[in-house]
Amino acid sequence: MSVLQVRLVVELLWPLFLFFILVGVRSTTKPIHKGQCHYPNKAMPSAGVLPWLQGIICNIDNPCLDHPTPGETPGQVNNFNNSIIAGMLIELQSVLADRSVLSKTQLLADDVDQWTSVLSKAEPGKGNLTVILRSILQDNETFSTHLTEGLSVPPDVVQSLMDAKIQLLSTTGIPRPDNVRSILCKGTDLDDYVQFSSQAQREAFQNVSCSLGEQQLIKTQQVLLQNVDVRKVLSEIPSAADLNPVDTEALMRKTSADALPLIENAVRLRNSMNFKATESLDFREDMFGSVNMLLCGKQPNYNFTKMTFGFPSPTQMANNMSTSSMGNSSVLGPTVIGISVKMAEFAYKWFPGQF
Incomplete structure (x- = not known):
């Protein structure tokens, strides 16, 4: 053939x-005979990215429903306005629609520009932008207790660290958790963050720090940042940078007044029901279920013949x-x-x- x-x-x-x-x-x-069959509408890309994605992902099984869907309502193209992401966007839109929020944001941006201008005029040779670590910690700080009791650090090493000078405006910023060990144990990068009174104190601190595990160093960094008092840090900037304390205090009060409404709105959004619902999502353990909850507002039903939304x-x-x-x-x-x-x-x- x-x-x-x-x-x-x-x-x-x-x-x-x-x-x-x-x-x-x-x-x-x-075939299953039904008196009527309503199929969820699928938005076109012109309706928006989110409705289009929801129409694809949430209607992957194209279910036959015996009742009208919300998307059949005139002027409504989406069946998933009760989803978590839709609620988050609605709340965020309501905040951005407030003109006072936008005006406060602009004022805060102007304050940041003023701070940049003020700090750029600081004389590094005089103040060097360093402060004593003890002076910027909270009154009831637990950092020293964590060192002595949690990590068994010698009291003299803890005392030398508490009296050491900390760079307030280090150009390298706050080190990443995975970079802490290299800063403490390798080279001279430690001097960019901490300045000890003597070389002996510096070496004693490095010997103790380098003997700790990676997770212990990360936990110590977290405890330190939790115990830092932001108000004390801001109050130390004028003297550390050799600035006019009167002008700096006035700018600090203005910045706080402009930032307070934005902080309140951010806290309100974070405590809202939709934003809190995202805390229950676990994309590592249940990626498909979390995507369904986020986009569709319902857990997927893994029975193929009766599935309502989403992937198995x-x-x-x-x-x-x-x-x-x-x-x-x-x-x-x-x-x-x-x-x-x-x-x-x-x-x-x-x-x-x-x-």
């Missing part, structure tokens, strides 16, 4: 093969595929045909009027 004859036979049998798959689907999956998890997809292949093997043969049946069943659900 020539190649052309084989090709002719394949081209004749291939459509029949697909037809037999549809016959098998129709014989194994009986990878494990459940594998179980469903295995079950369907075993159940259809007596009718359609090998596992590959069982997979084809699932694909045809999916097409049958999306285009019920074509078969």
Whole structure:
């Protein structure tokens, strides 16, 4: 038999093969007769990125509902306005619609520019922008207790650290948690952050710090930042930078007054129901379920024939595929045909009027 004859036979049998798959689907999956069927509308990209993505992800199974959907309401293109992300955007929009918030934001930006201008005029040779660590910690600080009791650091090393000078405006910024050990134990980077009274105190501090584990150093950095009093830091800036204390205090009061409404709005948003709902999402353990809760507002139902929204998890997809292949093997043969049946069943659900 020539190649052309084989090709002719394949081209004749291939459509029949697909037809037999549809016959098998129709014989194994009986149609469910309903009085009416409402399919969720799927927004076009012109309706917006979020409605378009929600229409694709949340309607992946194209469910048949026996009641009208919210998206059928005139002027409404979305069925998922009760989702977490929709609620967050609505609350954020209500905040941004407040003209006072925008005006305060502009004022705060102007204050930041003034602070930049003031600090740029500071004379590093005089104040050097350093303060004693003890002077910027809270009155009831727990940092020294954490060092002595939690890490068993010698009291003289703790005392030398508390009396050391801290760079307020270090150009390198706050070190990343994974970079703390390299700063403490390698080179002279430590001098960019802390200045001890003597080389002996510096070496004693480095010996103790380098003997600690990575997680202990990260925890110590977190405890230190938690015990820093921001008000004390701001009050130390004028003297450290050799600035006019009267002008600096007035600018500090203005900055605080402009920032307070924005902080209150940020706290209110964070404590709102929709923003708190994001804390229950776990994208590592249940990525598909978390995406469904975020975009669709409902947990996915992993029963394919009655699924309302979303994807099944990878494990459940594998179980469903295995079950369907075993159940259809007596009718359609090998596992590959069982997979084809699932694909045809999916097409049958999306285009019920074509078969």
